Amino acid sequence: MLKIENLHAEIDGKEILKGLSLEVNAGEVHAIMGPNGAGKSTLGYVLGGRPGYEVTAGSVTFDGVDLLELEAHERAAAGVFLGFQYPVEIPGVSNVQFLREALNAQRATRDEKPLSGGEFLKLARGQADLLGMDYDMLKRPVNVGFSGGEKKRNEMVQMGIVNPKFAILDETDSGLDIDALRVVGDGINRIMRAPDKAVLLITHYQRLLDYVEPDFVHVLADGKIVRSGGKDLAKQLESEGYVGIAA
Amino acid sequence: MLLDLPSTREESWRWGDPAAIAAAAGLPRGAALDADAWFLDLPGARALFVDGVLDQGRSDLRHVTMTAIHGGEHALGRRTTGNGWSIRVEANAGVELLQIVHIATGGENQLPAEIVLADGARASVVETYVGAGWSNRSTRMALGKGAKLTRAVRLLQAGGFVSLRDEVEIGAEASLIVTVLGAGDAGTRIDGAITVTGDDAFAEYGGALLTRNDQRQECAVSVRHAALNGQSKQIWRAVAADKSTASLAARVEVARDAQKTDGVQSLRGLLLQRTATVNLKPELEIFADDVKCAHGATVGELDQRALFYMQSRGIPHAKAQALLTRAFVGDAFVQIADETVREAFVADADAWLERAL
Numbered sequence: 115m116l117k118i119e120n121l122h123a124e125i126d127g128k129e130i131l132k133g134l135s136l137e138v139n140a141g142e143v144h145a146i147m148g149p150n151g152a153g154k155s156t157l158g159y160v161l162g163g164r165p166g167y168e169v170t171a172g173s174v175t176f177d178g179v180d181l182l183e184l185e186a187h188e189r190a191a192a193g194v195f196l197g198f199q200y201p202v203e204i205p206g207v208s209n210v211q212f213l214r215e216a217l218n219a220q221r222a223t224r225d226e227k228p229l230s231g232g233e234f235l236k237l238a239r240g241q242a243d244l245l246g247m248d249y250d251m252l253k254r255p256v257n258v259g260f261s262g263g264e265k266k267r268n269e270m271v272q273m274g275i276v277n278p279k280f281a282i283l284d285e286t287d288s289g290l291d292i293d294a295l296r297v298v299g300d301g302i303n304r305i306m307r308a309p310d311k312a313v314l315l316i317t318h319y320q321r322l323l324d325y326v327e328p329d330f331v332h333v334l335a336d337g338k339i340v341r342s343g344g345k346d347l348a349k350q351l352e353s354e355g356y357v358g359i360a361a
Numbered sequence: 362m363l364l365d366l367p368s369t370r371e372e373s374w375r376w377g378d379p380a381a382i383a384a385a386a387g388l389p390r391g392a393a394l395d396a397d398a399w400f401l402d403l404p405g406a407r408a409l410f411v412d413g414v415l416d417q418g419r420s421d422l423r424h425v426t427m428t429a430i431h432g433g434e435h436a437l438g439r440r441t442t443g444n445g446w447s448i449r450v451e452a453n454a455g456v457e458l459l460q461i462v463h464i465a466t467g468g469e470n471q472l473p474a475e476i477v478l479a480d481g482a483r484a485s486v487v488e489t490y491v492g493a494g495w496s497n498r499s500t501r502m503a504l505g506k507g508a509k510l511t512r513a514v515r516l517l518q519a520g521g522f523v524s525l526r527d528e529v530e531i532g533a534e535a536s537l538i539v540t541v542l543g544a545g546d547a548g549t550r551i552d553g554a555i556t557v558t559g560d561d562a563f564a565e566y567g568g569a570l571l572t573r574n575d576q577r578q579e580c581a582v583s584v585r586h587a588a589l590n591g592q593s594k595q596i597w598r599a600v601a602a603d604k605s606t607a608s609l610a611a612r613v614e615v616a617r618d619a620q621k622t623d624g625v626q627s628l629r630g631l632l633l634q635r636t637a638t639v640n641l642k643p644e645l646e647i648f649a650d651d652v653k654c655a656h657g658a659t660v661g662e663l664d665q666r667a668l669f670y671m672q673s674r675g676i677p678h679a680k681a682q683a684l685l686t687r688a689f690v691g692d693a694f695v696q697i698a699d700e701t702v703r704e705a706f707v708a709d710a711d712a713w714l715e716r717a718l
Contacts, residue, residue, distance in 0.1 A: 162673050165665070190675035202670040206688025212671070215684065220675035272674065 115140045115280060115312050116161075116181075121172035122337075123160045130156040132337030133172070138280070143306075143313045145323055145348060148334035149356045154316045155199060157334070158284040161314075162196035163189050176280065190216070191223035193279030195272075197286050199316075201265040204256035209268065212256050213238060213275050220276060241274035245301050262289030270301035281306050282314045287322035299325025320352040333359055367436050376579045376608035376640050378522075381548040385495035385521035390467035399489045399517075401705050405458035408446060412494065413463075413470030415446070424448060424456045430473035430501070437552055438473075438499035438526040445473035450482035452505070458699075459486045465494035465521060474500045478508035480532075485511040487702055493520035493547070501528050504535035506559060511538045513702050514568075515709055518547035526552045533559025533588070540697050541568035541580070542706050544713040549578035557584070557591040557619075567596035569693040571710065572605035572637070573717045579640075583612035586619040586652075593622075598693045599630040600686055601637035602717045608640035613656075617648040624653070630660035631689050633682070633717065683714045 116138040123131040130153045138144050148154055160167045161174065163186035174181040181189060204212065217237075218228040229237070242249050247267050257265050266286055273281060283302065287295055303326060306313045315326060323331075323345065331347040332339045333356065341347070341359055351359060364386065366379045396409045396419060406423040409416040415427060425446055432441035450456050463472075478484055482505065490496055496518065504510055516523050523545075531537050543549045555564050570578040584593045599607035613624045630639030641658040663685050671681035690710050697703040 162669075164669050164673075185678070186669065186672035187675050187677045187681075190673060196673045198670065198673075202664070202666045204664075204667050204670070204685070204688070206691050207684055212674070212684070215680065216671070216674035216676050219677060219680060223675065223677075276675065 115177060116314075117175045119173050121160070121174060122170045123156060124168050124170055125156065125166055129170070130337055131160065134334070134338055136332065136339060138312045138314060140312055141309045142329045143315065143326060144330045144332065145315045145317060145328040146332050146334050147317060147348060147351055152334045153337045154334055155284055158196055158282045158316055161194065161282050162186060187219065188223060190276070191220040195276060195278035195281040197269045197273060197281060197283040199285040199288060201257050201269055203258045205258050207256055209252045209254060209256050210235070210238060213272060216272075217276055238275055241271050244274065244304065245271050246297055247271055263291060263294040266290055266298055267294065270298055270305070274301065274305050277305065279310065280312050280314070282316065284316045285318065286315070287317055287319060295322065296325060302326045320348045323348050365436070373581050373610070376577075376606070376610070377550060378548050378577045378579075381577060382495055382522045382524065385548065386469035388467040388494050388521050391493070393464050393466050394491055396462050396464060399462045399491055400460055401487060401701055403458055403460065403487075403699075403701055405460060408459065408461045409464070410461065410472060411464045412466055412468070413472040413496070424450070425459055430475050432473045432499040433501065433526070433528055435499070435526050435528070435552070437497055437524050437550070438528070440497055441471040441473040441499040443471065443473060445475070447475045447477075448484055448486070449477045450479060450484055452479040453481035455483040459484070461486065461488045463488065463490045463496055465490070465492035465496045465518060467494045469495040469497065471497045474498065476500065476502045476510060478504050478510055480505040481507045483509045485699070487513045487515075489515045489517060490523050490545070491517050491519070493518060495522045495524070497524045499526040499528070502530070502537070504529070504531045504537060506532045507534045508532065509536045511698065512540075513697055513706070514539070514541045515706065516541065516543040516547065516549055517545040517709060519545055520547055522548040524550040524552065527554070529553070529555040529564075531555065531557045531559065531562045531564055534561045535559060536563040538565045538696055540694065540706070542709055543568070543570040543572075543578045544709045546574070546576055548576065551580035551582065553580070553582035555582070555584045557586045557588055557593065560589040561591070562588065563592045565594040565596075565696055567594065567693055569598040569600070569690045569710065570607045570609070571600045571690070571713045571717070572607045573602040574605060575603070576605045577608075579608035579610070581610045583614060584624070585614040585616070586622045586624070587616045588619055590621040591619060591623070594625045596625070596627045596693050596696075597629070598690050599639045599641075600633060600690060601630065601639050602633040604636045606638040606640065610642040610644070612644040612646070613654055615647040615649050615652050615654065620649050620651045622649060622652040622654070624655070626654070626656040628658045629689070631686065632660065632662050633686070679718045682718050683711070686714055687711065
């Protein structure tokens with residue numbers, strides 16, 4: 115589904131990704147772990163198409179399409195979802211309006227008919243219910259006044275509504291208490307655990323992986339994947355730290 | 362054409378554009394636009410003015426009369442002295458909404474107006490300006506004790522210039538809400554002097570100016586508190602694209618005896634391109650010692666993080682810009698109580714965004 119080869123990327127002239135290669139197949143959950151500054155969030159932003167991140171070498175294909183050639187909104191329409199470490203507050207734009215615009219824009223890019231107001235509200239209400247988010251929060255401005263946990267829960271509601279093929283989740287577990295972690299973990303499993311879908315979980319800690327069991331774990335250090343293994347690698351990292359493994 | 366207007370060396374005309382007014386006055390006359398498209402679907406009285414002249418056949422004046430009105434001493438207002446429209450409402454009475462469409466076909470046109478509300482009286486007015494030319498208006502408003510006036514003004518002329526001179530006196534416990542939207546391609550000057558003369562009164566005067574290409578729009582409005590316990594709000598938003606200039610000068614004066622005044626002033630500008638200009642001048646002159654006057658003035662660009670967040674969810678860049686800009690402008694429309702009028706303002710702003718982005 116996703117094939118990254120020898121990816122080099124820089125921001126403000128500073129190289130952050132230094133030859134990263136990774137292949138994710140449909141039906142798989144991959145976890146990327148690594149120390150601060152290794153380039154984990156940069157990988158997410160490069161895949162999402164954030165301006166300012168310049169790819170200097172390498173390639174990324176998604177379902178056979180050159181992902182790097184697509185605009186950020188086209189990547190979303192192609193089925194890529196980027197869950198933010200710090201979801202952005204948007205005063206004056208309600209969650210409902212934002213999500214309906216987003217979903218219908220994606221559908222328009224894919225030449226599908228827009229959902230009516232009624233159809234959309236039913237879908238949004240259903241997803242909010244499944245994630246234990248109060249429906250009233252959908253009417254509020256996007257993420258404004260939300261706690262850290264509510265923002266992450268909102269990311270999952272958004273993911274449920276747009277129903278992507280591939281999700282890159284950047285530290286979705288940060289700022290969550292144990293109950294919220296379980297809800298978010300359940301959400302990821304419910305929305306993304308399917309034979310035709312895949313997930314790239316970017317995380318610092320093992321704890322999210324107790325809820326969302328990865329098929330593969332990779333260690334990212336200094337812009338490259340330095341080690342790959344199964345879910346036991348995460349446990350080993352938790353007990354031994356990155357120092358020995360990443361060296 | 363030489364017009365006897367103040368020079369830009371005068372502080373209150375610092376961002377004024379007398380040359381654009383003269384150019385607008387010199388525009389050749391053309392055919393009038395279709396008026397029906399500009400009236401909102403609301404019951405009430407209707408007046409259509411073409412180049413400042415009442416079109417009796419297509420108006421339904423009801424409580425509105427035409428009468429001789431003095432436009433005041435102000436440089437813009439005094440030019441309007443002559444026959445104009447008038448609403449006078451008796452004590453404790455309410456009148457239906459009045460909608461006015463002003464169509465300009467070229468050249469200059471002048472029109473004075475007055476709205477006089479006796480104690481406890483209520484009125485609302487919606488005005489829409491379309492066409493091209495120089496439309497110059499003065500409106501004198503006087504609110505008796507406990508009177509309520511709402512006025513919404515849509516400046517949608519495709520060319521030329523619209524200048525408004527408002528002079529208002531607000532009596533005790535009375536309430537004034539004026540909202541102006543500049544979303545056409547004409548130059549604009551909104552010139553207002555609001556005086557709170559009675560205790561416990563409320564004045565809200567604000568709106569949004571949206572400019573593009575090399576257009577210039579400005580407001581220069583002062584609210585003077587001369588009585589106890591008054592509240593005022595000046596919420597203005599400016600959005601400037603291309604090489605345009607939007608200028609907001611808002612002033613609050615609190616006289617020595619106007620204790621317990623509560624004033625809010627919020628001037629915010631958004632630059633859609635770095636070639637555009639937003640000028641903001643919040644002014645406070647306070648002589649009383651027990652007052653609260655909040656004020657804020659900021660100019661910035663759209664939040665790049667929010668833009669990327671929206672794009673990452675599938676919203677194309679231009680649409681994301683439009684949603685964020687609309688949210689920014691929306692702050693200035695919240696006080697419009699009538700849903701149809703508020704929706705018209707939002708639709709006007711959306712139409713502008715379609716053209717500008």
